[in-house]
Amino acid sequence: MPPLLHPTRLAFSHHHRNHHLLPPSTTSTNKTTKKLAQKLLIITMSTSASPHSPPSHHHQQEQKDQILKYHNQTKHNFNNYARGPHGLDWANQPNPFRRYISSPLVPLQQPPNSSNTYSFHYPLYHTVFSSLPSPKPISKTTISQLFYDSLALSAWKTTGFSTWSLRVNPSSGNLHPTEAYIISPPIDSLVDHSFVAHYAPKEHSLEIRAEIPSGFFAKFFPKNCFLIGFSSIFWREAWKYGERAFRYCNHDVGHAIAAVSMAAAGLGWDVKVLDGLGYAELEKLMGVDVFPEFKIPSRPVKGKMPEIEFEHPDCVLVVFPSGIGEFDVDYRKLSAAISEFPKLKWKGEPNLISKEHVCWDIIYRTAEATKKPLKMLNESIVDTFRRSGVISESSYKGFSLREIIRKRRSAVDMDGSTTMTKETFYQILLHCMPSGSTSGEKQGKQLALPFRALSWDCEVHAALFVHRVVGLPKGLYFLVRNEEYFDDLRKATMSEFTWGKPDGCPDDLPLYELASGDCTELSKRLSCHQDIASDGCFSLGMVAHVEPTLSDKGPWMYPRLFWETGVLGQVLYLEAHAVGISATGIGCFFDDPVHEVLGLRGSKYQSLYHFTVGGPVVDKRIMSLPAYPGPSINA
Structure with missing residues (x-):
């Protein structure tokens, strides 16, 4: 997504203006549409707010109260905007690339210079909505392709003295708060043991963070399954957008989920969020529990706070071959196995992405309120694939799936x-x-x-x-x-x-x-x-x-x-x-x-x-x- 217009700039040009919402020449507009315009013109003059839920001592009600407080406080209205920085602190613009210093860096395959695929045919874009192709085996080639077509860089842009990268997965303001991990059994010619790795998009490489027990996947998942995890660095988005950043970070998680799902579809793979796992399990599974504890201040503060650069674990996806048949996940046993992950030998220290920071405390209070507990049950993962509706297949221009997802721009x-x-x-x-x-x-x-x-x-x-x-x-x-x-x-x-x-x-x-x-x-x-x-x-x-x-x-x-x-x-x-x-x-x-x-x-x-x-x-x-x-x- 392109940079979203910042509230301070918007307020400068629009804060005190009254606007006619439909041009005088729009005589064909019917009474209902005119009523919409009149209503909007009235509310332009004032700020409305949704009521908060009544306070409660019950923990879940308190969580909901905090969430609704956040949601209402971070609304934009005609006469006021959600709180954010008064201008951009370019000296502390966050580095868009997280690296784990000293962890082993394993390069993925670089694609050929042409627009062709690695070594096999890539389906037409619109066909994957009808059926998935036959699943490809997990290999260095296919894992490389999955990341290349979902979370990798898609281009660099330059003008004057400025140069910046674009990615396959979009992000609010091109700030990219979403980090990705792969948790996988051994992959031929890539890693010879089960592992957790962080994906480094600038290098199109995997940073090996830990070796995990060899029997982990066989115990919980069918053959040819692996996991992709996402976490968010709230500070990256809050640097520009202030309190509204929590919303945008979660938009980006959704975009990343869909980006991986579409790239996986091209390989004949299916994807499902393992939503029975709770926050604590996700934190251990991806190894993001290594960050120092962040103590939330009582109000917005500015200063050197390297601990604010921690990664908030969002979700983990299981990737599996299409047509695999039904399988269940026992979250109780999976949680017990993941509880041993902190004992693994984790490699690499996270780089610092800014020298100084601003903490918008309500973001972190809301993140606390939305932490999900473990769901102690067996859950069936595979759902029947339902093809999407068709009325005008000729509307599509005959592009391959790769061409569409790699050339996507905002x-x-x-x-x-x-x-x-x-x-x-x-x-x-x-x-x-x-x-x-x-x-x-x-x-x-x-x-x-x-x-x-x-x-x-x-x-x-x-x-x-x-x-x-x-x-x-x-x-x-x-x-x-x-x-x-x-x-x-x-x-x-x-x-x-x-x-x-x-x-x-x-x-x-x-x-x-x-x-x-x-x-x-x-x-x-x-x-x-x-x-x-x-x-x-x-x-x-x-x-x-x-x-x-x-x-x-x-x-x-x-x-x-x-x-x-x-x-x-x-x-x-x-x-x-x-x-x-x-x-x-x-x-x-x-x-x-x-x-x-x-x-x-x-x-x-x-x-x-x-x-x-x-x-x-x-x-x-x-x-x-x-x-x-x-x-x-x-x-």
Whole structure:
């Protein structure tokens, strides 16, 4: 994702202005759309906030209270923004590359200079949504390819005296708080023993952190399985975005999950979050318990705090061959085995990524509140693969999966003129559905690629602003991604909404028109006055079922809701490129004004992430360089 507009800069140009939300010439806008604009104009003058939950002495209620406090405190509104730095401290910009000094560095295979794959055919992008290819064996070649197509550098950019890298997995502000690990049995020609390694994307190499017992994998997983772990360095994101950084870090985890899932699909491998593991197990499994304890201050503070650079363990994915058949994971026994990992001989010391730091204490209090406990049960890992729906396969341009995932970029600007057909629009949305082609069943269970990596039923929907889709009226639409919530969403939103099926919409695509009319200015204002939200073919806000989910499933679901939005965002990125255009994730938006436009009240449904899809404007002043070998500096 491109750098998100910073609140201090936005406040300087927009803080005291009153804006007309629809241009005077928009005479075709119907009464409902005008009412939306009028409502938004009213709330531009004031700041609204969702009520906090009442205090409670029960631990889980306290956790939920902390989460809702964080969520409300970090909302942007027209008259105030979430707290962040007043300008960027360039002298302490975090190093985007974590290294474990003195740990053995094992290079992965460098790909050939051409755009071809290593040594075997790579499937067309759109075909993996229908079925996975035959699984490839685990080898140095395939492991190298998995990382190269998911978490590696994709290019270097340079202009003037500045040089920076891009990665296959996107990140808010290109700050990359997400670190990755592989926990694996021996791999021929790579590592001759079971191991834990940190992935170093700049070098496209593995840093071997520890050797693990040889019987570990055979005891818990079928043959040809391995694990990928993710952790977050909150400081990397907080350096630029302050308190809102916790949200963005978890968006990035979701993008990384989807990036690995898609790259694995090209190799015939399936992926699932091992969500029975708790925070303590993840910390030991990845070896990130080696960081010194971080004591949370009582208020935001600035100074030398190297301990703030610790890695917060997010999740571990199990990667396994497709068609393997069902297998269970016994989390009680797995936890007992992982409890021995601190006794391993861990190698390497983490590098320092900044000289001085700022601690936004509410981030770390919220991270504490969302720590997940161990789930003591046997869980079946393999779900039936559900193919995604098809209405317009011809919309895709014939790119291979590798071409799409390696060439994915975040558009910095949209041209305001590119259009797409309604068939292409519907096709993109069909690939955004969690249950795939349902044959009359309701959407909800996450069985389609890449949503099948997640271990819970869908909790995220999308409110869409359609701007330039040929054959569809401009206006506000809603994609119900879990149809169990249809009636509740209809009751929770404005009574004036029509909830009609648009022309030509597939029967198994739960897309509904709410109100017709030109919403270009409306979507721009809601996304922090950014033109990119109105200059594409369509933009959207991802609306999650928040407070009841925290109550019913647990406080640890809060970051997982952001992961789900990140997975959906990654699909939108890939789909846009596959049909020949581009996309951008938008983390800066006015939270409660979005809710007001939809008619939502309280914390039941919340907008967590915005996105825009359209024709990109390319900045010709910026030169692209190959990812490998890259330049020797990273400015």
